[in-house]
Amino acid sequence: MGRDHDPPTALLRRRPVSAKRTLSVPGIAYGGDYNPEQWLEEVWAEDMRLMREAGVTMVSVGIFSWALLEPSEGSYDFSRMDRLLGLLHENGIAADLATPTAAPPAWFFRAHPEALPVDRDGRTLSYGSRQTFCPSSPAYRTAALRIAGALAERYADHPAVAMWHIHNEYGCHNAQCYCDTSAESFRRWLRARYGDDLAALNHAWGTTFWSQWYYDWDEILPPRATGAVPNPTHQLDWRRFCSDELLSLCTAEREVLAAAAPDIPATTNFMVMQNFDALDYWRWAPELDVVSNDHYLMSADPASEIDVAMSGDLVRSLAGGPWLLMEHSTGAVNWQPVNRAKRPGELRRNALAHVAHGADGIAYFQWRASKAGAEQWHSAMLPHSGTDSRIWRDVVRLGADLKALAEVRGSTGTAEVAVVWDWNARWALELPSQPSAELRFQDLVRSWYEPLWREGVAVDFVRPDADLSPYRLVLVPSLYLVDDEGTANLTGFAERGGTLAIGFHSGAVDENAHVRLGGYPGAFRQALGVRSDELFPLLPGEQVPLSGGGTALLWSERVRLEGAEAVTSYEDGPLKGVPAVTRHSYGEGTTWYLATHPDPATLASLLTRIRTEAGVAPVRTAPEGVEVVRRRGSSADYLFVIDHTGRGAEVTVADGAVELLTGKPVPGTVTVAPGEVAVVREPRER
16 A cells, blocks of 8 residues: 555556646746637727736636537537637637536536435535536546547647646545545555455544444545534545546646646646645646646735745645736635735735745736626626726736746745645544544644744745755644654754744644554654643633743643653643743754644744744845845845835845846845735845
8 A cells, every 4th residue: 555645556647757848938827717708700800909908818718618618519610719819819818728617518418317415414416517427427527528529630730839838726626526436536546545454444444433344445435414423534536636636637637638738737726725625736736837826815814915925935835836826806705705806016915925936927816807607706807897907007016017027937035934835634634523523634734834924934835755855944833643654754944953833733633544553753753852632622712821921822731751851841730841842952953842733822932932942044034014035046046025104114125136027236235015915026135
């Protein structure tokens, strides 16, 4: 049986890095989803004129066009797409041509009703929206590869086509289908994972509990609705399977496209935020030529600029370098309880923050706001009110900004801090029957990320088994599940001289979600120099004072020192006097254990101490609320300074620096106006 990070080779072959292709659109690509089929063709000429005015260089086309491209099975009508691609090419705009497989047409489901998805309660869902198909359906796979192949054959040599856009937001609405066809596919996946050894599966799943032992592969079902709590490892393997099943569809389309057009890169749009946790993107990213992401602000988030930054850092880390922002919004979205417009200047700040965190392309959903359909109240580059609008003026200004930043393309990040992010650990932590249902992986990671962001400290995200040699400090906010290889990699980093800080309830279970016996925090006890024998999660709203100030939230546990020193302890409650945060000399390095969740100010102070002792400095000193990010090019650094306070700021820069958005020299200091952005080229000599 392979490690949980590696899909069964019988089902999925890892793509060699040497096979990857690059996007040919120069500079920072700019555009959005273009859906001209929603409009009469006389509107298209105006679209081209306005795209040129806005500085658009690439648009995604055909994403939801299946019903028009293939009006009946095997019968195609490419006339509209022919005209559209020709028009784009004439106007110097590249096409990111999509396979329209996220929205099969009605005729497909009339012919193949068995391809409709089934939910956990056994209800068959109807077509009538998007992504209403079973990922394991043979009929869907056949139809999807057929339309992808037809597009590839027709447009492989079209001069407008710069990239293939595979599907759209895999797993957004149908990540898990519980039908009998999915059950058969799940069993095949399990047989590959466990080497066709049913005893190995029974051991991994702990099926002696509740009389769940399986004697035949056909007895295994998806974790459908049942009377009590389902088996946790069964659920975990199901999540892994669902991610792999969708990935197999993506790679199958990719191969069809590559066979016809071997030089055109391919992407699909991820969704690493919005609490979307369906796919293990560490497995997905290596399969794509270009990593892309969709990101939308949450109206209820009072500091959404932090979400923008964290998302960008995570996608850059997945890509191993620059990436594309495939979708975000110019203003309000349509799918939240309350959909708020962006504040003045926020469109520009958001877009340039994504560039600061590694994006080599900025795109929106969508070009022209829809007047009909499910997303008619979603903002666009060209809003309902037309060009006499703040959004349009901001869109045009941003196009000029991105043109001025062309030389930034291809530059990389410069982090000395790594934050561990693992989808397997996330899935396992958020299964039912945990010690606390209040734990949310993404919230825990953000709580550690935010103080670093506020201090201007550069961050990469890593897998537990990643190469950690470039970093001084590795942070593990939440890693409930970790295998032995990940454990050895993280603790070895500290043993060799690094600083490792680990959050509570980490290392508790192995890759099969089996509790690591002998005391908590399981896999990390020795490296942390502590041992806990009992957990005391806190009730919602409950707080416990800490020595030295601050309070403990969410979690506590009875920690015994076994070599570590206490940094702070509980001052009240059943654990009064028990260490809450510890520090330990381990090998040549240092380990920290946060056995609780300190309040935000206390956590920030603690992380400042940890990273200062590790020798990690901010990118540049700046006032609170002024974001400073650095990208490193081959011969210069690019310093992005973004004022989120509305007060403006001055930031020290190198002699010989030039502000790219204005083209003006800024020796020694750059001044950022209230709510604005500056991008400074600094000579490499610094």
